[in-house]
Amino acid sequence: MKFKHAIHTDTGNYRKSNQDYLDFCLNKQGDAFGIVCDGMGGHAHGEVASKIAVTKFIELFKKQDFTGLSQREVNKWLRASAKKIHNFMKEYANSYTKTLDMGTTLTAILLVNNEAFVINIGDSRTYKLVNSKLFQVTTDQNLWNSTPEAERQDIQASGVYGERANDVTFWKVLTSALGPKKTLKIDTYYIDKPYGTYILTTDGVHDYIDNDITAATLTNQNTTLKEKCKIIVEDAKENMSTDNLSILIIEVKQ
Numbered sequence: 062m063k064f065k066h067a068i069h070t071d072t073g074n075y076r077k078s079n080q081d082y083l084d085f086c087l088n089k090q091g092d093a094f095g096i097v098c099d100g101m102g103g104h105a106h107g108e109v110a111s112k113i114a115v116t117k118f119i120e121l122f123k124k125q126d127f128t129g130l131s132q133r134e135v136n137k138w139l140r141a142s143a144k145k146i147h148n149f150m151k152e153y154a155n156s157y158t159k160t161l162d163m164g165t166t167l168t169a170i171l172l173v174n175n176e177a178f179v180i181n182i183g184d185s186r187t188y189k190l191v192n193s194k195l196f197q198v199t200t201d202q203n204l205w206n207s208t209p210e211a212e213r214q215d216i217q218a219s220g221v222y223g224e225r226a227n228d229v230t231f232w233k234v235l236t237s238a239l240g241p242k243k244t245l246k247i248d249t250y251y252i253d254k255p256y257g258t259y260i261l262t263t264d265g266v267h268d269y270i271d272n273d274i275t276a277a278t279l280t281n282q283n284t285t286l287k288e289k290c291k292i293i294v295e296d297a298k299e300n301m302s303t304d305n306l307s308i309l310i311i312e313v314k315q
Contacts, residue, residue: 062172062255063314064093067286070307071294073265081263081307082111082165084119094122095309096169099185099263101238110150110165110240117146118169127173135173136249139180143167143247147239154241164240168199168261172313177255181248183238186267190258193280195272198250198259205232259311260293265304269297279310286310 064087072079080100087093098114100107121142127135154161166183179187184201200206237246258279270293278284278292294306 062091062093062175064172065286065312065314066093066095067290067310068308069287069290069294071298071305073302073305074298075303076305078108079305080107080111081265081305082108082115083261083307083309084115085309085311086119086123088123088125088127090126090128090173092122092127092174093172093311093313094119094169095259095261095311096167097185097261097263097307097309098168098239099166099183099265099305099307101164101166101235101240106160106163107165109160110163113150113153114146114165114167114239117149118142118167121145122171130174132176132178132251135171135176135178136251139169139171139178139249140247143180143182143239143245147245150239151241161241164238164243166235166263167239170259170261170311172255172311175255177252177259177313179250179252181250182245183235184233185261185263187250188260188262188267189252190260190276190279193276195260195276195279198252200248201233202235202237202246202248203232204234204236207236256313256315259313261309261311263305263307265302265306266294266297266308268304269300269302271296286312 066085083097085095098111100111166185168181168185171178181199187198188195
């Protein structure tokens, strides 16, 4: 597999600091790993949590040889790595008690052995461009998605969900995050046809963009990947994004 990528992050319209952290790298075997984390803005030291998550995952990736590993073994490695980072955060917080309440979301894609594997914790997202349309690979780990389908239908029928901004905010409360004292739920996804374009975003981006407009930006042959990143982030800012904004675009070819 061959890879092209671009990264862009922005403090945004209203925040004083940027608690997002993201990266992309290759290992010695030519495998690729991309990761985006959103430090939890309402918690102290969210920027520490996001940086630890990214740097530690990259470190573990570079040490691992995936040659000959089965799908199950790769998936197991992803989950085990997230748990190692969780344990490291606990040890870190024992030494720096001010960081006990830190937390971060995490979404990442691992491209190995002509396959793609995605891991997700929280509500950052991984998308794939399919037939010029955005397909959301991950599912946000929030109160709305953890509510049984029948109950969600009743709520929607009542007109409560989405009626007021605070209702939406309530249902978007995270049910999982990566941090010393956070409830951790790890979701993994497998993509058997890895070739194409992926975008990984924090909610400061994907909550404020139109999927069709974003897909049109991604398919535009007259702009570079870096320019596409900036255009998508600027679209979100113009739509009054209230958070930090980060995006990673990856093109995967044979």
